[in-house]
Amino acid sequence: MAFEPPASVDRKPETAQKPLRADAQRNRDRLVEVAASVFAERGIDASLEEIARRAGVGIGTLYRHFPTREHLVEVVYRREVEGLCAAAGELAARHASDVALEEWMRRFVDYIATKRGLATSLRILLTTNSTLFSDTSGRVSQALRQLVEAAVADGTIRGDVDASDVLHALGGIYSAPETPEWRDRSRRLVKLLMDGLRFGAGK
Amino acid sequence: MAFEPPASVDRKPETAQKPLRADAQRNRDRLVEVAASVFAERGIDASLEEIARRAGVGIGTLYRHFPTREHLVEVVYRREVEGLCAAAGELAARHASDVALEEWMRRFVDYIATKRGLATSLRILLTTNSTLFSDTSGRVSQALRQLVEAAVADGTIRGDVDASDVLHALGGIYSAPETPEWRDRSRRLVKLLMDGLRFGAGK
DNA sequence: CACTAAAGCGGAGGCGCCTCCGTTTATTTA
DNA sequence: TAAATAAACGGAGGCGCCTCCGCTTTAGTG
Numbered sequence: 153m154a155f156e157p158p159a160s161v162d163r164k165p166e167t168a169q170k171p172l173r174a175d176a177q178r179n180r181d182r183l184v185e186v187a188a189s190v191f192a193e194r195g196i197d198a199s200l201e202e203i204a205r206r207a208g209v210g211i212g213t214l215y216r217h218f219p220t221r222e223h224l225v226e227v228v229y230r231r232e233v234e235g236l237c238a239a240a241g242e243l244a245a246r247h248a249s250d251v252a253l254e255e256w257m258r259r260f261v262d263y264i265a266t267k268r269g270l271a272t273s274l275r276i277l278l279t280t281n282s283t284l285f286s287d288t289s290g291r292v293s294q295a296l297r298q299l300v301e302a303a304v305a306d307g308t309i310r311g312d313v314d315a316s317d318v319l320h321a322l323g324g325i326y327s328a329p330e331t332p333e334w335r336d337r338s339r340r341l342v343k344l345l346m347d348g349l350r351f352g353a354g355k
Numbered sequence: 356m357a358f359e360p361p362a363s364v365d366r367k368p369e370t371a372q373k374p375l376r377a378d379a380q381r382n383r384d385r386l387v388e389v390a391a392s393v394f395a396e397r398g399i400d401a402s403l404e405e406i407a408r409r410a411g412v413g414i415g416t417l418y419r420h421f422p423t424r425e426h427l428v429e430v431v432y433r434r435e436v437e438g439l440c441a442a443a444g445e446l447a448a449r450h451a452s453d454v455a456l457e458e459w460m461r462r463f464v465d466y467i468a469t470k471r472g473l474a475t476s477l478r479i480l481l482t483t484n485s486t487l488f489s490d491t492s493g494r495v496s497q498a499l500r501q502l503v504e505a506a507v508a509d510g511t512i513r514g515d516v517d518a519s520d521v522l523h524a525l526g527g528i529y530s531a532p533e534t535p536e537w538r539d540r541s542r543r544l545v546k547l548l549m550d551g552l553r554f555g556a557g558k
Numbered sequence: 559c560a561c562t563a564a565a566g567c568g569g570a571g572g573c574g575c576c577t578c579c580g581t582t583t584a585t586t587t588a
Numbered sequence: 589t590a591a592a593t594a595a596a597c598g599g600a601g602g603c604g605c606c607t608c609c610g611c612t613t614t615a616g617t618g
Contacts, residue, residue, distance in 0.1 A: 376613085376614060376615075377614070377615090378613070378614070379614095402603085402604060402605090403604075403606090404603090404605080405604095414605085415606090415607080415608085415609095418605090418607080422606095424605090
């Protein structure tokens with residue numbers, strides 16, 4: 153305690169560690185799932201005991217799997233980003249590529265919206281744990297690139313932009329001030345952006 | 356709680372608010388003093404109840420004066436920086452100006468040393484509460500400037516440097532890695548710096 | 559001084575954090 | 589399938605956080 157350890161969550165080696173016992177794996181999954189909804193509902197400071205309770209496990213089990221609150225938050229956050237990015241592939245398969253892009257951006261905005269309230273805690277986590285930041289932002293921009301390139305390739309959006317342009321355009325959303333109309337304004341921004349992208353498509 | 360408030364400690368208006376009742380002022384002073392030593396001894400996560408206990412007041416009194424831990428930490432931190440800077444004037448009055456500068460830099464290093472362990476928490480506080488950062492860093496560089504200018508003026512150190520040069524030189528100390536020899540190395544650095552400053556003094 | 563209103567006090571109580579360890583369960587071995 | 593053992597469980601307990609409110613003290617006022 154004299155020397156509080158760096159607040160970063162330590163990396164577990166990517167080399168898959170021995171598989172968990174079946175019950176342990178079940179509990180762990182359950183905890184992550186419940187934690188995601190409790191954090192969403194009550195904020196990032198939600199009681200860990202409540203999470204354990206709702207997951208139907210003892211508090212000791214929660215702590216064994218996630219030795220600190222930050223461990224749990226990190227896992228939940230990674231899972232959510234992963235889900236968002238995975239949706240890119242599904243949308244691409246099911247819709248015209250410009251529609252897929254638009255829908256994905258809309259989801260992106262919604263997702264950011266849910267995270268606005270947590271901004272300070274999350275920012276601390278992201279600055280503290282730099283791999284978390286680079287991993288997730290890399291994953292997000294990869295998903296976006298996939299969608300933009302597909303839409304450019306089949307001519308449903310103009311060809312003189314790339315994924316990083318779009319990401320920058322979306323970036324404005326992130327930094328916009330926290331007002332009640334934030335969400336609506338962001339949605340308008342996505343629409344506007346799409347109109348711009350569609351304009352002059354197919355040359 | 357849905358919307359955790361910005362973690363910044365809100366500015367109390369500089370316009371002096373009505374003076375506290377005598378007992379309240381006494382307790383407040385006592386708390387700050389005790390808190391400084393408890394934080395120094397146990398780290399920034401020390402128990403607030405222990406602080407109240409040692410100050411001989413109830414926990415309720417502590418919370419009335421300092422509604423959050425951050426409030427208390429901020430006040431202690433400001434007081435310490437203030438003390439450090441006030442020492443500049445006293446040293447200047449009592450010693451030759453180069454000696455005053457050297458001694459002050461030594462104290463600065465010692466002070467930073469005590470804060471190393473708290474670095475993460477303090478960094479969060481400083482990035483969260485930007486007035487705290489600008490107030491204190493302004494105050495520190497002002498104290499340093501006073502000492503450097505005096506020493507340059509009476510020719511005990513060379514004339515082709517200014518306070519910001521010296522501050523930058525000291526800045527290296529801050530970012531040096533956290534090793535056991537940190538403190539000794541920093542002291543050597545101060546000596547080295549002073550030798551350099553004295554070299555060719557008086558033109 | 560005596561009285562009073564306002565200011566301040568303080569600690570009980572409720573809740574959450576986290577550790578520790580006796581008990582239970584899944585898996586391996588025979 | 590039974591025994592052995594390693595892995596995992598879970599909650600009691602101790603501690604700290606913070607709020608709330610009945611009690612005490614101070615600073616005016618006559």
